[in-house]
Amino acid sequence: MEVLNKLYPSDEQMDRLKSSPDSGEVHLLNLFKFREKALYADGRDSDLTGKEAYELYGQPMLKVLEKYGAEVIFYSDVTGLILGQIEELWDAFVIVKYPSRKALLDMTSSEEFKALSVHREAGLIGQLNIETKVP
Numbered sequence: 001m002e003v004l005n006k007l008y009p010s011d012e013q014m015d016r017l018k019s020s021p022d023s024g025e026v027h028l029l030n031l032f033k034f035r036e037k038a039l040y041a042d043g044r045d046s047d048l049t050g051k052e053a054y055e056l057y058g059q060p061m062l063k064v065l066e067k068y069g070a071e072v073i074f075y076s077d078v079t080g081l082i083l084g085q086i087e088e089l090w091d092a093f094v095i096v097k098y099p100s101r102k103a104l105l106d107m108t109s110s111e112e113f114k115a116l117s118v119h120r121e122a123g124l125i126g127q128l129n130i131e132t133k134v135p
Helices: 011-019 050-067 101-108 111-123
Strands: 026-034 071-077 092-098 124-132
Touching (some): 026 101, 050 124, 111 124
């Protein structure tokens, strides 16, 4: 199985999200891989680790999520692999509940998200977002 960490959805993935925006409640499992040292696109000098830069995005995002009816269900560091095998583990994960795909799309299109994303991009090598839905 090939795994590619990314920072943003592909066009095909965006089309899927947009195809049924009134999906009802969805949960996103976000798997994060942090940079060792934050790397800002604007070239600013930083002594932050990738995780520290990501936290400058993550903490304020709690209020942004709330605005769109979303909430963090669980966040944790990844500490080990119990079953299976993978080349490299992710560093942390979060589960976020959204009232619908539309709420997710609206949130990621918001000016607040775009402004805070500078820290997200500086902190992450990439991530996987896995959509789940309670049957």
